[in-house]
Amino acid sequence: MGLWLRILITGMVMISQTGAYRGHEEQLRNDLFRTYNQLILPAESTLVVISVRIMHFEMDERRHSLMVDTWFSIEWTDPRLKWNPEEFGGINKIHVPYEMLWIPDIAIYNSANGGEDMAFGTTQALLYYNGSIVFVPSVKLDFSCVMDLTLWPHDSHNCTCVIGSWVHDGIAIDLHLKADKPESNLPVRVTNGGRNLTRNSWDLVDSNITREVQNYLCCPEPYVMIHLSMLLTRDAPAYEWIIKGPAIGLSLLTMVLFLLPPAAGEKVLFGILCLILDMLFIAYASYTISLAPTHLPLIVELICKQATLVITSIVVGVVSLRMARDPHSLGLPSFIKTPVLRLSSLLCIESYKNLASRVHHYQYSPNVLKTDEYDMKENGNGHVYTADDVSSTFPSFDWLLLSAFMDRICLIIFAIIFVVNLYKFSAIL
Structure with missing residues (x-):
């Protein structure tokens, strides 16, 4: 009975204290904000x-x-x-x-x-x-x-x-x-x-x-x-795979174009495909970066330059393809053919050099052919030339040599540009 009495008294005291506190707080708020502005x-x-x-x-x-x-x-x-x-x-x-x-x-x-x-x-x-x-x-x-x-x-x-x-x-x-x-x-x-x-x-x-x-x-x-x-x-970190990887890959694809045979028609198709990929990348980067009104992001500059190189490679590829495939009535002038023959070894196009040299020799001595037919291999059209055809087609092989020479020179130039771009844009790659 004493325990319940103590609990009752404690509860009443707490209620009275709570009521007193509320009364004091209400009075305090009224006094503070009665005239407060x-x-x-x-x-x-x-x-x-x-x-x-x-x-x-x-x-x-x-x-x-x-x-x-x-x-x-x-x-x-x-x-x-x-x-x-x-x-x-x-x-x-x-x-x-x-x-x-x-x-x-x-x-x-x-x-x-x-x-x-x-x-x-x-x-x-x-x-x-x-x-x-x-x-x-x-x-x-x-x-x-x-x-x-x-x-x-x-x-x-x-x-x-x-x-x-x-x-x-x-x-x-x-x-x-x-x-x-x-x-x-x-x-x-x-x-x-x-x-x-x-x-x-x-x-x-x-x-x-x-x-x-x-x-x-x-x-x-x-x-x-x-x-x-x-x-x-x-x-x-995702940008390293979404942005930097494709940017480097697209730069490398441009050089691959000049590794194709000079008379391969796929060169132009491959170049157009690279150009489409560059345009898609530029569109994605522009959407991601949004507005950059007073400056040009280096990654966009890199891809725009890359797109320009692809357009140049397509033009060079078309010229090279035409030299390798079109019929030619005259061979290369000596002032062009001589340096091309001398540099062919350095450019790893000796097979085209030997082809042009042999056919040129066969023009004057066609009987030295050991076989009835001569396979031109990378002429692009798969035609098999006979000894009787050589006298009328040998100028085409000079132009084929020049086409291969031009491809190798462009490959070296584009490789140098690729290395320079890697160094110039190293801050973002």
Whole structure:
């Protein structure tokens, strides 16, 4: 019986204390906000302390803007909201909807949303007995950040959000910083293989927050601004396979065109196929990179140059094909044929050299043929020439030699261009 009595008495005491607390809090709120006007500054000069905790960020490449989810901490003192805790049952702090308080008119100067106000949601502020207020809303900072995509997909960007009072000068609202670096609480999950998994394809390399005081010619009062700077670098391993691999592969395919036989009609078809692949790659890169108004990404420059080389190779292939296939009534002039014959060994086209030399010899001594037929192998049409045909067809073999010579020279030139491009564009490959 004594136990139940003690429980009953304890419950009644707790209820009475709760009721007393509610009564004191209600009285306190009535006293504080009876004549309070949230549109009037707390004092002639109000010190506002700001700190930022970065929770998440996302780069919008099409809008050239950066969206940062933050816990935006604002602290200041309002002398009109002081009270003595002893007079209100020991209450030393209460939570208050921020709409009931005077809030510093902090805005984003370089907002990407056309000057929209910072949205504080439904977060409430903590009000302490000495008049100090701590307000920590969850704020999305959406600000402009013009991106330099020259080194895409290995680009880095230094984005800065400029924050300050939209109406008041630095005397009325003096902004200060709690720390010179924002805190970071980015979600990262580490896999079993040691890889970090994040929500986006960017890494936060460094961040800092600084205070700047600026004077304008129109006004003698100083104006205080807060600069939140973030250095971001792209971390997208998939681009190594989606972008860099095809870019190198398309460059190599152009050289393959000149390894085909001089009279092979597939050369032109292969060149057109390479050109189509280059155009598709340029279209994909343009869609992915979006707008880059004042600069040209190196990867796009590389593929555009590659497309120009493919067009050149198609033209050279058509000329080479025509020299190797068309009937010719005259052979090569001696001033062309002599250096071609001398350089043929260095260019690994001795088979074409021997072919042209033998047929030229057979023009004057056709009886030295050991067989009734002579297979021209890589002439492209699969025709088998007899000793009787040689006297009328030997000029074609001179032109076939020149076609093979031109293919080898183009192969060397394109190989040199490929190596030079690898060195020039090594920053993105």
